[in-house]
Amino acid sequence: MEKKILDVRGLSCPQPVYETKKAIEHPSFDVLEVLVDTKTALENIKRLLDSRKDIQYTVEEREDYKVTLSKLMG
């Protein structure tokens, strides 16, 4: 199954939580990865998800992007 990504970084209130709400209420919703950049938006989204008995989630703290590179050998 394909994991959808929802990027709500940099959006004003209430768009991060509202877009998440729209996404989980969409008929095709299955698995979703939401990219969030403020604690406030994260709290709002967690409050939404906590109010739903039918959804489980985990939160992973990490940088927005991670690029790994190295010098070519020989």
Next chain:
Amino acid sequence: MEFMKKHYKIILCGVFIGIIATLLQKLGNPANMGICVACFERDIAGALGFHRIPTVQYIRPEILAFVLGSFFSSLTFKEFKPRGGSLPLVRFFLGFFAMLGALVFLGCPWRALLRLAGGDGNAIIGIVGLIIGIFIGVQFIKHGYTLGRNYPAYKFAGLFMPLLMVGLLLLLLIKPVISTGVPFFSLKGPGSQHAPIIISFSAAFLIGIFAQRTRFCTMGSIRDIIILKDFHLASGVVSLLIFAFLGNLMLGQFHPGFVNQPIAHTNHLWNFLGMVLSGLAYALAGGCPGRQLFLSGEGDIDAGVFVIGMIVGAGFAHNFATAASPSGIAPWSPFAVIVGLLFCIATGLFMRKNIA
């Protein structure tokens, strides 16, 4: 009980603001105006000479302390995050017109609650207008309204608003003598009525910390009920109202009625429409005037632009006779509100896209 456990922080924040506001009033701030973000920014505009109404000029330490308290809190809790670039000019004008609406009703949402808590019935009409304005804003949001994303900015840029507030604090404390007469400080009227600086500043600094932690927002409280059926922020706002009411009862500051209420008028139509305009502008900007101050303290440069828009709007409103007074609305109040509503509706209609 479950509800209390989930929301006790925001409830305590509302209780704290409600009590502090009534106490500040007892200690010298204007009646039913313990704290009013719009009025106090207007007083700052006056002190800086952006308007010349002699009765509403004072560098209100509460505004400075809100930003600095939030700045301190965001640094302490590692949430200071300079960011900006989400259509700042639009945000400037949302702040500008929000202020024009607020100065027709005579108050921001905080003061609307404090006026109600002091018995001013006209506040009910204003609050209904506020709700309608936010409801209209939510319709735009539901149909794709967005000002787009902000992006991480330089640390230094995030310091501008806190530094501006430090500068204003120095002006207030030093009161330099400048040949033009600025900074102006009212000798009579609401601008001359204020609690001791140290008390205003310290109390508001604590509010800044609590509000930054809890994301206290009056506009958000109504918006979240409409759009998410979420009563989290509302629990804080209702607590503010209840405890300001109880505080006023205990301090003998509760005087129910419509007529002769302090710094208020009884023009229901324009009280209502002024607050519709403000509510809509706050909803489109993503936060009430207080919240914009707290956001600007934690590095949100766009929120800072909204605040500057409000201060400029205050100067404009008094210079161009659009600001109401206790004797009623001004000749150009209706014009200002109508232009503001047209601006906000056009913004809501023309700034839509699919972001996700």
